[in-house]
Structures are given as structure tokens and as C-alpha cells.
Amino acid sequence: MNNMKIDQSVYKRLQKVVGENNISNDPVINQVYSYNWCNELVNLRNDREASMFVDAPIAVCMPNTTIQVQEILKILNEVGLKFKAQSTGLGPWNCVASDDVVLLDLRRMNKIRKIDEKNLYAVVESYVTGAQLQAELIKLNLNCHMPGAGPQVSPLASSTSMGGPGFTSNFTGHSERNVLGTEWVLPDGTLLRVGSLGLKDQPDWFSGDGPGFSLRGIMRGALGAQSGIGVFTAVSIKLYPYPVEPKWKVKGISPDYEFELPNYIEYHFLSYKDWDSLENAIYRFSEEEIGYHAYYTSNLALGALLANDKKSLLNQITIAARLKKPLLVLLCAKTEREYEYKKKVFESLVEETGGRDLTSKGKLKPTTQMYAEALRSAL
Ligand SMILES: Cc1cc2nc3c(=O)[nH]c(=O)nc-3n(C[C@H](O)[C@H](O)[C@H](O)COP(=O)(O)OP(=O)(O)OC[C@H]3O[C@@H](n4cnc5c(N)ncnc54)[C@H](O)[C@@H]3O)c2cc1C
Structure with a gap:
């Protein structure tokens, strides 16, 4: 249980950003986010009872645009609070690790922004699952890399912030090799556009590298920073031809x-x-x-x-x-x-x-x- 409470003036500022229906500091709601699969192991490693609950966030908010995410991070940075983002939220790596964290539940960022059939990439937000994306791609005779966790997880989270191997890796590679242009909100709220999305003239999502040196290694390396270096609001990932006739x-x-x-x-x-x-x-x-x-x-x-x-x-x-x-x-x-x-x-x-x-x-x-x-x- 978390004894720390969010300051009312900070809460009001966050509420103004996302609207009153999309924020809560109700202890019951906060507590929901402290429960997760395998938290017993986290607790045992910290010499605590093998409970499925860890620390709870002090508030939860649900932004639905990149601008809202920027505003939230600016406020938290200014007042010295931490943030934790989650996409579909399965696994202990989605829980907070201290008692001064506001959780960003990104379930309202659920759009497939673009599927570029010709140049073979799709742009997705946090809460688009692999299954949703794949259902649209199959109609176009295309497929995507799917992390081995299954089609219920978020391709954005896998590409930017976590693991990456899957059963089709022999053909579709690893998530770190599938990530292209990315929208990245840094911890102070600044928006960084990675790859060809950062071009001055005709910015677009087709490449994860340049202008200048590539930031993909810093962004995710082999395994990702699990929300430690900002919040990713949209990512472009590579597509592949569907390998057989797609009508099952x-x-x-x-x-x-x-x-x-x-x-x-x-x-x-x-x-x-x-x-x-x-x-x-x-x-x-x-x-x-x-x-x-x-x-x-x-x-x-x-x-x-x-x-x-x-x-x-x-x-x-x-x-x-x-x-x-x-x-x-x-x-x-x-x-x-x-x-x-x-x-x-x-x-x-x-x-x-x-x-x-x-x-x-x-x-x-x-x-x-x-x-x-x-x-x-x-x-
Ligand atoms: C049973 C099980 C089996 C798994 N097997 C595999 C496997 O075979 N291969 C593999 O690659 N992975 C595996 N994983 C891990 C899983 O792939 C990742 O959890 C997943 O790819 C990320 O998608 P998600 O929707 O689960 O993200 P989440 O669980 O919501 O997030 C994953 C991490 O990224 C952070 N995060 C999420 N969204 C954002 C964002 N927008 N900005 C910044 N940080 C963010 C979260 O804080 C969290 O730490 C497995 C997980 C489970 C539970």
C-alpha cells in the first residue's frame, strides 16, 4: 500500500490536461495497478512476502494524444514526480518501483495511424495490439513481426521499450530490427522525432535512422528501457508480404x-x-x-x-x-x-x-x- 498522496494542485493541473473522466487518485483504482502476474517473484527478491501486489501509483491518467502526454510529462518533471507508461500492461515490468509515481495508462491511444502498403510499414499507437494490426494487414496480403508473447501484446511497446524475439524471427527478425520512425516524448516533455520523421523537408515514417547518427540504439538497445527514458506515442514498424495465400x-x-x-x-x-x-x-x-x-x-x-x-x-x-x-x-x-x-x-x-x-x-x-x-x- 502506498502512503504518499498526490498534491491536489498537481492533480488539478493533470486533470485539466486529460479531462476529469480520464484521471483518478482513488486508492482503489491505484491499487489495481499495483497487482500483476509474477509480482510474487519481485517481492521475494526484495525480501518481502510473496504477494501479487507491489507499490501503487499515486494517480493514474489516460491521455489520448501526443500533446497530452507532453503536457503531463512537463508537469511531472517540474514538480519532481516520476512517470510510468504502460501499453497492454501484462507483467511486473508495468508496475511502479517507488511511491512517487504517476502512471500513464495508454489504452486510449489505440489507433492504427497509417498502413503504407507500397513502402511496407505501419504506424501504430500504444494500445493497438498485434492481433488488431495483423487483422488489417492480412486483408492487404501483408504480415508483421509478432513478439513471442502473442498477438495480444502491443507492437509499439515491443518495438520501443521491451523484448523482441518471436516464433517467426527467422524470417521477420527481432523487434529492434523492425522499428522505423518513432515519436518519443522525453522525460521533460520535449517531443523527439526519430529517423526520417525528424527530417525538416517532407518528414515521414519510412526509416528509423538519420538525420545524423541513429538514435535507435539509445532508444531501445537490445531490450528497451521499460518506460525509463520517456513515453513513445507512435511508432512505424516494418511489414512483410504474407508468406502464403492469406484466405484460411x-x-x-x-x-x-x-x-x-x-x-x-x-x-x-x-x-x-x-x-x-x-x-x-x-x-x-x-x-x-x-x-x-x-x-x-x-x-x-x-x-x-x-x-x-x-x-x-x-x-x-x-x-x-x-x-x-x-x-x-x-x-x-x-x-x-x-x-x-x-x-x-x-x-x-x-x-x-x-x-x-x-x-x-x-x-x-x-x-x-x-x-x-x-x-x-x-x-
Ligand atoms: C507470458 C509472457 C511471455 C512473453 N514472451 C515473450 C517473447 O517470447 N518475446 C518477447 O519479445 N517478449 C515476450 N514477453 C514480453 C512481452 O513481449 C512484452 O511485454 C511485450 O512485447 C510488450 O507489449 P505489452 O503490450 O505487453 O507492453 P507492456 O507490458 O504494457 O509494456 C512493456 C514495458 O514497456 C513499457 N512501455 C509500454 N508502453 C510504453 C510506451 N508507450 N512508452 C514507454 N514505455 C512503455 C512498460 O512500462 C513496460 O515496462 C512475454 C511476456 C509475457 C507476460
Whole structure:
């Protein structure tokens, strides 16, 4: 529980910026933001009881424009209070770490500002989820990188402020490599436009570098600053061609969906005898650039991917246990020629790297749902 209270005059100034319905210092509301998944671990590390609650913010506000975010940060900087931003807010890294923090819940910043089909980028605000963006992109025969956490998280948060690997990383890279022009409100409220967005003439979102040296390394480095260096209000991210025909015909009732597979898609589960041969195989599959997926996962996780309920989970885990060190490779193509080429390279790589393909032998069969999910985020 937080004993510190926000000064009424500061609260009134913030209220004027966002409107009275978009700010609260009610202890009940504040307390909601002190609860999160895995906070028990944070508390244990700090020699406290394993509770799911940590410190609460002293107020929560919900801006909906970049100008409002700037105004809020200016006020907090002037009076010496801290800020904490959150997008979708799952995980202990969204909670405050001291008792003098105002939390910015960015759920009202929920617009896809632009999809540039020709130049392959999309501009999104904080509370646009990967699933929302992907639903629009599929209509245009496009796809985006999706962090492994799943399509429910924010591409903006992942690109600017946190992790970045995902199941399609072999093809779509890591979030740090997908971030282009960015709108960044610095802790004193100044607006910094990163990359081509900062150009004097014809500013636009297409590049994350220049004018001058690139700020992307400072902005996020490998893992991001988790709201420690300002608030990002919009970001442009790279887009990719959707790797197969994007019309998935579906039937069935949740969770037992069946999909009619598009042409030219093939999932393979390979087994390698030890870590060294697996490592070599991952390098080789990546070098030849044929896999939309080419990643290691545990037998247990593979069993879970193949199952829909507890009963089938046990069966699938027993079968997946046959793989020693599993490598999952997904081949996708738009044309028959591309497909035949990838299959040929795949077969020769399996032989070269000493892999055992349990899918071709019919011992493990990917479900059609697994195929469909593979192009979302494999979750
Ligand atoms: C179960 C689980 C599995 C995960 N697996 C993966 C994975 O495989 N790969 C991976 O890359 N990540 C993974 N993550 C982390 C997750 O990707 C990130 O939390 C996510 O990418 C960020 O999106 P979000 O909507 O969750 O952001 P949030 O959780 O809302 O924010 C993430 C961080 O960024 C800060 N932040 C958010 N928005 C802004 C903003 N506008 N300006 C400044 N700072 C901001 C927040 O303070 C927070 O510290 C996992 C998380 C969970 C809970």
C-alpha cells in the first residue's frame, strides 16, 4: 500500500490536461495497478512476502494524444514526480518501483495511424495490439513481426521499450530490427522525432535512422528501457508480404477449429542428437533463408502446441518425447516454383545436418490449427 498522496494542485493541473473522466487518485483504482502476474517473484527478491501486489501509483491518467502526454510529462518533471507508461500492461515490468509515481495508462491511444502498403510499414499507437494490426494487414496480403508473447501484446511497446524475439524471427527478425520512425516524448516533455520523421523537408515514417547518427540504439538497445527514458506515442514498424495465400477457410467450434490449408505450406519437426548438431542446423537453415520458422523448442512445448485439451496434451507429450533436440521448420511459398526450391534445399539441409524428420515419416502430425497459428505467433 502506498502512503504518499498526490498534491491536489498537481492533480488539478493533470486533470485539466486529460479531462476529469480520464484521471483518478482513488486508492482503489491505484491499487489495481499495483497487482500483476509474477509480482510474487519481485517481492521475494526484495525480501518481502510473496504477494501479487507491489507499490501503487499515486494517480493514474489516460491521455489520448501526443500533446497530452507532453503536457503531463512537463508537469511531472517540474514538480519532481516520476512517470510510468504502460501499453497492454501484462507483467511486473508495468508496475511502479517507488511511491512517487504517476502512471500513464495508454489504452486510449489505440489507433492504427497509417498502413503504407507500397513502402511496407505501419504506424501504430500504444494500445493497438498485434492481433488488431495483423487483422488489417492480412486483408492487404501483408504480415508483421509478432513478439513471442502473442498477438495480444502491443507492437509499439515491443518495438520501443521491451523484448523482441518471436516464433517467426527467422524470417521477420527481432523487434529492434523492425522499428522505423518513432515519436518519443522525453522525460521533460520535449517531443523527439526519430529517423526520417525528424527530417525538416517532407518528414515521414519510412526509416528509423538519420538525420545524423541513429538514435535507435539509445532508444531501445537490445531490450528497451521499460518506460525509463520517456513515453513513445507512435511508432512505424516494418511489414512483410504474407508468406502464403492469406484466405484460411475455417470450420469447427472453439477450441476445435479445422483449417483448410492454403497451397505451399509445410511444417516439419526435426530431431537432432545433441545441442551441437542442433546449433549447426539452426545456423544452416537460417543461412539458406528457407524457413518462416526455424526454432528450437522443448518436447513439452511441442506437445502443448499439438494438443487442444489436457487429455490430448498427455498423448502428444509422450509422442513428442521421441524428438531429442527438436527443431521446428515451417516452409511457406507463394508459387509452386518457390515451393519446390525450398523443399529441395530443406531436404538437402536435413541430410547435411544429420536431422531426423519425424513429420515426413508420419510419426508426428501438425494440426491444421497449428499451421494457422504459426503465421500469427504460434500461440
Ligand atoms: C507470458 C509472457 C511471455 C512473453 N514472451 C515473450 C517473447 O517470447 N518475446 C518477447 O519479445 N517478449 C515476450 N514477453 C514480453 C512481452 O513481449 C512484452 O511485454 C511485450 O512485447 C510488450 O507489449 P505489452 O503490450 O505487453 O507492453 P507492456 O507490458 O504494457 O509494456 C512493456 C514495458 O514497456 C513499457 N512501455 C509500454 N508502453 C510504453 C510506451 N508507450 N512508452 C514507454 N514505455 C512503455 C512498460 O512500462 C513496460 O515496462 C512475454 C511476456 C509475457 C507476460
